[in-house]
Amino acid sequence: MRISIIGSGYVGSVTAACFAALGHEVICIDIDEKKVSQINDGYPPVWEEGLEDLMQKHVGKNLIATSDYEYAVQNTDISFICVGTPSGNDGGIDLSIVGAASKSLGSAIASKSGYHVVVVKSTVVPGTTEDVVLPLIEEYSGRIAGEGFGVAMNPEFLREGRAVDDFMNPDKIVVGAIDERSGALVSELYRDVDCEITYTNPKTAEMIKYTNNSLLATKISFANEIGNICKKLGIDTYEVMNAVGKDFRLSPNFLNSGAGFGGSCFPKDVRALIGKAKEMDYYPSLLESVMEVNELQPLQMVELLQEKIPDLSGKTISVLGLAFKGNTDDIRESRSIPVIKKLLELGAEVKTYDPLASENMENVFDTITYCESSVESLRDADACLIMTEWDEFRDLDEAFSLMKGNLVIDGRHLIDPEALSTEIEYVGICW
Incomplete structure (x- = not known):
């Protein structure tokens, strides 16, 4: 297709790349000419x-890019809206880019x-596809949804760093389609993917996405809350969660304690769902707690540091890792950001290293030292x-x-101090 x-x-x-790999003809649309050329x-x-x-395999064959909407729509049957939905100042999502794309x-x-089908893949709060996207397309096309064009919502469940494999x-x-015809056309795109398709309406599809991410975020904050309690009790939270995760009703996934979650999805999606609930006069206390735990969690790294080094003024602290998780260069909502900010407020000198994300973090902090390796970052650090x-x-x-010092505070349960030949004072955030 x-x-x-x-x-x-x-x-x-x-x-775009994965649909091309599945044999479809794909045209990318972007208003940024630099991205189009790239x-x-x-x-x-x-x-x-x-x-x-x-992309190297399919560009020029069945994958191209353009900034011309007219050309792209005239030469395709289905359009996917995959634009950003950033958080607004009130925690709700900003739909201005979705609106512009719809127009x-x-x-x-x-x-x-x-006939043309419009599919929303951007993460949007329940009701957006039918109450925002559909009316705008009707207004600017002069057509009626279900007659002159189709509409569907097809949420993504991609993990950054594993997105291609997940797709x-x-x-x-x-x-989630407004009618059978729209749903059938979207489903046809996945014909060669070995996975059952769940059919529903657009609003339910939107809610499935938010519920999915909110539940995963809840598991992480729950694990961190338990981990914080275990720390005070002298209990290894990983031993606890390894046993708990064997319960067939739970699974061990997302029960690893640590410095908290970040990225472009979990924080934004939980906040958006909180905002949507409040719009309807409902206070989502559990989701509020999930975010509260996550905001406080990384600062415990600094508190543990200050227990060992009360005065951080002039001390050199090595921060290893800037991306919100491994295998990506994405620093959005990275738990390193509040930690570095607090260290700078306390007068510390920060040396840092990340295999991929340093260049992105330079746009946030321009007074810290970005190293080319973890070895360089650790050298002479307190x-x-x-x-x-x-x-x-x-x-x-x-x-x-x-x-210079020997204190290592682990926010991700990566180090086994007993397996090291070098003597360090090891502290785990939750263990």
Whole structure:
């Protein structure tokens, strides 16, 4: 089938490349001409494992990019809205980019003779597809939904760093359509993907996405709350959660205690669902607590540091890991950010290293030292804070001997101090 993808961020780039890999003809639409050129040269605008290989393979064959909505719509049957939905000042999502994309799509559909399906893949609060996107397309196309064009909601469940594999090997595909025709056309795109499709309406599909992420975020904050209690009791929370996770009703996933969750999805989605609930005069106390625990969790790294080094003024602290998680360069809502901010407020000098995310973090902090390796970051440091679960941080051992001090505070349960040849004073955030 012929598909156009609006937006070239994580979701848009991965969706475009993976649909091309499934044999569809794909046109990426982006108003940023730099991104358009980059894609047409075979390079994705974002880093994601396996994504560049897919683009190199399919660009120029069945994958191209353009900034021309008219051209893209005229030459495709289905358009996916994959633009950003950033958080507003009140925690709710900003739908302005979704609205702009809907207007542009509507205008392009107006001059098209055939039927066209618009699919929302951006994460939007329940009601957005039918109450915002659909009316705008009707207004700007002059057509009636269900007659002149179709509408559906097809949420993504992609993990950054694993997005390509998640797309090609999903555990669920959800299609929420306004009618059977729209749903059938969207489903046809996934014909060669081995996964059952859940059919529903757009509002339910939107809620499935938010509920999915909110539940995972809740498991993480719950694990961290238990971990904080275990720490005070002298209990290994990982031993506790390993046993708890064997319960067939729970599973061990997302029960690892640590410095908290970040990224483009969990914090934003939980806040958006909180905001939507409050709009309807309901106070979601559990979700509020999930966010409260997550905001306070990384600061415990600094509190543990101050228990060992009360005066941090002039001390050199190595912060290992800037990305919100391993295998990505994304620093959005990274738990390193509040930690570094607090360290600077306390007068510490920060040296940091991340395999991929340093360049992005330079836009947030321009007064800290960005190192080319973990060894360089550790050299002459008074203490080390491990903030991101990069595998290479598991094997530092002798590098710790380069520190001036020997304090290592682990926020991701990466280090086994008993397996080290170098003597360190090891502290785990929750263990």
